[in-house]
Amino acid sequence: MLNRKMMLLSATTLIVSVVATTAQARNYIEVVGSSTVFPFSTVVAETFGKKTGLPTPKIESTGSGGGMKLFCKGDGINTPDITNASRRIKINEFEKCHKNGVTDITEVLIGFDGIAIANSRTGANFNALTRKSLYLALAAKVPASVAGQNRNQHDLIDNPFTHWNQIDSKLPNVKIKVLGPPPTSGTRDALQELAIEGGCGAFPHMQAIKNKNKQQYKTLCRTIREDGHYVEMGENDNLIIQKLVNDKNALGIFGYSFLEQNMDKVKGADIDSKPINFENIASGDYPVSRPLYFYVKNSHRGKIKGMDEFIAEFVDEDTFGEEGYLVDKGLITSLEDKRAKFANDAINAIKLKL
Numbered sequence: 001m002l003n004r005k006m007m008l009l010s011a012t013t014l015i016v017s018v019v020a021t022t023a024q025a026r027n028y029i030e031v032v033g034s035s036t037v038f039p040f041s042t043v044v045a046e047t048f049g050k051k052t053g054l055p056t057p058k059i060e061s062t063g064s065g066g067g068m069k070l071f072c073k074g075d076g077i078n079t080p081d082i083t084n085a086s087r088r089i090k091i092n093e094f095e096k097c098h099k100n101g102v103t104d105i106t107e108v109l110i111g112f113d114g115i116a117i118a119n120s121r122t123g124a125n126f127n128a129l130t131r132k133s134l135y136l137a138l139a140a141k142v143p144a145s146v147a148g149q150n151r152n153q154h155d156l157i158d159n160p161f162t163h164w165n166q167i168d169s170k171l172p173n174v175k176i177k178v179l180g181p182p183p184t185s186g187t188r189d190a191l192q193e194l195a196i197e198g199g200c201g202a203f204p205h206m207q208a209i210k211n212k213n214k215q216q217y218k219t220l221c222r223t224i225r226e227d228g229h230y231v232e233m234g235e236n237d238n239l240i241i242q243k244l245v246n247d248k249n250a251l252g253i254f255g256y257s258f259l260e261q262n263m264d265k266v267k268g269a270d271i272d273s274k275p276i277n278f279e280n281i282a283s284g285d286y287p288v289s290r291p292l293y294f295y296v297k298n299s300h301r302g303k304i305k306g307m308d309e310f311i312a313e314f315v316d317e318d319t320f321g322e323e324g325y326l327v328d329k330g331l332i333t334s335l336e337d338k339r340a341k342f343a344n345d346a347i348n349a350i351k352l353k354l
Contacts, residue, residue: 026077029057029310033067033084034186035235036113036255037292040326041084041314047325048313054306063235064186071295072097081300081307085293086113086186086255094354104298107352108311109342110320112332114256114281115190115288118266123248124172126164126269131287134271135199136167137176138230140223143203159225172249176229179240180253190290191253192222195271198287241265256281256289257330281332292331298349308347315343 031041038061049056062070064085071083072093089107097105117129136142136159144155164171181188200206200221210217224230233240233252240252241262252266256276259268268276272287280286294314301307313319320326322333333339344350 027305028055029082029304029307030060030080031057031082031084031294032060032062032070032080033082033294034064034086034292035061035181035237036086036187036257037084037110037294039257039261039329040110040292040331041294043326043329044314044319045310047319048306048310051313052306052309054309057306057310061235063182063184064189065184066235068093071297072100072102075101075297075299077300077303079297081297081304082311083295085295086290087189088291088293089295089352089354091354094352102297102299104349105352106296106298106345106349107342108294108296108315108346109334109338110292110294110314110331111326111334112281112289113292113330114276114286114332115187115195115290116254116256116259116268116276117195117251117271117288118244118254118259118268119251120244120248121265121267123244123250123267124174126171126251128168128170129269130168130272131195131199132202133164133167133171133199134195135197135202135221137161137164138178138196138224139200139221140225141220143205146203156220159227159229162229174249177247177250178230178253179233179243179250180230181237182232182234185235186290187253187255190288192224194288194290196224197221255330256332260330278332289332291334295352296346296349298351301349311346315339315346317343 038059042059045057045059064087067083067085068089071080073079117126119126136146139159141156142159144157161167161176163173163175165173180191197218206217206221209220237254237258240254241258244250244252244266259266259276274280274286276286281289296311318324320331320333321339327333
């Protein structure tokens, strides 16, 4: 009986030892996060692999929110080393990281991206789009007065618009159908904050709500309708492109880099009379643009081979600078002094403080 117990104990010890060894033996860098940063991070990973001969980092597109959730889950090497984000880390995410022992994080701004509102190259012309029309098309609640109802101008009603020309006669007479990302996506966050809320603020009585209760204002302005006119497509931007090719008058929401890569299939609409292009995004003239980041778990440096080299490759001027290879992939570079600041932070593992 004793021998049997000893055998079981030895077998259990062996299993635990194998599992521990496997956990400690991860020989590749693991990156999660934004679908918008994904193609940039993938190119850097491939370049890093070729230059160093080390395993190419594993890049996973989980969305900014999904990436933060995985990144902040804990400090062990069974968690991601880096997370990409198409928005800045939120205070509640930062606090969750700290609560779970992820207390030493470096933030790196890699550049900027515009949110493309696009449709098939052979589809209708949407260049009369504005942030106001996007709000009226996509918000769950809209002012009753705008919908032509004889009610108090402060009343909000369920969105009644079904066709774009009901909102603005300059827009095409086609059904409102927008294919976009889910709530876990930074692209979705940017669409809600920059486009929909930006259009919501054009109504004086909505501004009055903002002055009284900012949280109520945000909720009213950012909540997207759920009656079939906005269709969640997951974190796969390529799938949206495919759907737009087949549904010529549907609109899709994704980052500028994907627009650049698929100009033979889709066209980006002007927003507030500003075309979506490199110059307008870099100057801030294009109204629906946002910053792109990655976040490093500094405790994994030294534990995962090649992390320092991968990070250094990402923030090299030949990578994310004005003449860098990421520009060819659609990245909008930040100003030289900002690049220098974040490159220094990245290389020297400067701890983020919010």
